Amino acid sequence: MKLFLQLVAFAAIAFIFAACGTTKKIETLKPEPNYSTDIVYDKQTSYLNLPVEVSVADLQTQTNKYLNGLIYEDNQIEGDNLMMKVWKQALIAINENAGKLEMVLPLKIWVKVRYGIEKFGLSAYDTRELNLNGSIKLSSLVAFRNWKLTTNTQIGGIDWAESPSITIAGKNVPITYLINPAVALFKPKLGKMVDDAIAQSLDIKPFVLSALDKISKPQEINPTYHVWFAMKPLELYTNQAIVANKKISVVMGMKAYLETAVNAKPTISFDKNKLVLLAADKLPDDFNVSIASVITYDNAAVLMQQNFEGKKFESGSRSITVTKTALWGKDGKMIVELGMKGSVNGNFYLTGVPAYDSTKKEMYIDQVQFVLDSKNxxxxxxxxxxxxxxxxRLKENCRYSVNEQLNQGSNTLKTYLSNYEPTKGVKVNGYVTGLSPKNITLTPNAIITMITASGKVAVSVDGMK
Known part of the structure; x- marks a missing residue:
């Protein structure tokens, strides 16, 4: 009987120890990583400012290429007693003033003047040839129509180097009364020639479409984790052309898809032949873009482990501490490996869905539960x-701050928004006002979070380069 009581007491003590705690290591099955190969897309519809700028100096260079040599010829002397040829003598000088283009065109004019008398049906005429030099002043209003900058040029007076005159019987006889009517006929033609030359110089369609074609091609912005970015322009809007600060600016807006993709190149593509140009009184500028933020599982585990440092998790007389943390993905969920010691020793596994706490700016594991084998x-x-x-309490500590990732995302955006030049003559500038994690994707090497940013962006195109 005494031996029986001793055995019962020993069994009771063993049961209590088994219930209250143990130092025996428990072996659990480790869930193997498993990742989806699906391509992750995040598409945002955005409006971007698209100012197209042409310096007046470049306009001057291009216009001089199109307007050269003999620019006017009148070979008929009948009617006005005058034949005339006009050449551009030197470079046209173009400046801007009060929202207009002001030009000075140096001219060389050859005239053949017929003069004399007609009386009683008899005529007595003589002719003289003159070479004249002068400068004509022009002023142009600028507009934008059908992809082209158009001008409406008005002709001012001519400043003659010398007053037009001929010598008769040793005396200088002014012939301005003959020259001015001919010049008056020439002026409208000259205005049209200047307008045509500027129109040829300022056909910005090929420059804009070429620039958009280049910046719309998908770019692998993070080769290590196969993160891609692409843009698909959908519509262009324009309302006016502005002449100021020694340049001509066409104020345009663009509606576009901005797409970030993980695991493969984006599927959107830009067909420049289908881009529509629309007139608009007000140009929208709501800018939204997604940028992929990357953190490795090891780095995330280090951040999460900091939450467990120096903490003992107690339940009555039992307690554990977390000695290590590891993370990976399985079937779209996060696996958290916790190394425990204390009343229970071993590696145990939690599973849950990665989520974002916007108040604390932390990533956390939602819907947390023990993996089945660990639980059993x-x-x-x-x-x-x-x-x-x-x-x-373990659930509460399965989180880590993403402030650093938000800063990295912001810095990545700044790289592409601070005078970024994807191709010569095209520059991107802007700023973002907010960063907010959105979709979270588990890849074999890292946790990738799509961060949505809003702000304003301008893509400037120098149409003459």
Whole structure:
């Protein structure tokens, strides 16, 4: 009987120790990583400012290429007693003033003047040839129509180097009364020639479409993690052309898809032949873009482990501490490996869905529960860890700050928004006002978070380059 009581007492003590705690290591099955190969897309519809700028100096250079040599010829002397040829003598000088283009065109004019008398049906005429030099002043209003900058040029007076005159009987006889009517006929033709030359110089369509074609091609912005970015322009809007600060600016807006993709090149493509140009009184500028932020599982685990440092998780007389943390993905969920010691020793596994806490700017694991094998092993020791307050506190600490990732995303955007030049003559500038994590994707090497940013962006195109 005494021996029986000793055996019962020993069994009771063993049971209490088994229930209250143990130093025996529990072996659990490690869930193997498993990742989806699906391509992750995040598409945003945005409006971008698209100012197209042409310096007046470049306009002057281009216009001089199109307007050269003999620009006017009148070979008929009948009617006005005058034949005339006009050449551009030197470079046209173009400046801007009060929202207009002001030009000075140096001219060389050859005239053949017929003069004399007609009386009683008899005529007595003589002719003289003159070479004249002068400068004509022009002023142009600028507009934008059908992809082209158009001008309406008005002709001012001519400043003659010398007053037009001929010598008769040793005297200078002014012939301005003959020259001025001929010049008056020439002026409208000259205005049209200047307008045509400027129109040829300022056909910005090929420059804009070429620039958009280049910047719309998909770019692999993070080769290590196969992160791509692409843009698909949909519509262009324009309302006016502005002449100021020694340049001509066409104020345009663009509606576009901005797409970030993980695991493959984006599928959107830009067909420049289908881009529509529309007139608009007000240009929208709502800018939204997604940028992929990357953090490796190891780095995320280090950040999460900091939450467990120096903490003991207790339930009555039992307690555990977390000695290590590891993370990976499986079937779209996050696996959290926790190394524990104390009343329970071993590696145990939690599973949950990665989510974002916008208030604390932290990533956390939602819908947390023990992986089935870990849960079954722990239940052998009671519910105190599998269902109790310790599990709740473990859940609370399965999170890490993403401030650094947000800053990295912001800095990445700044790289592309600070005088970024994807191709010669095209520059991107702008700023973002907010960054907010959106979709979270688990890849074999890292946790990739799509961060949505808003702000304003301008893509400037120098149409003469």
């Amino acid at each position: 092993k722990l239940l052998q020791f009671g519910d105190w860890i599998a269902h109790g307050t310790i599990l709740k």
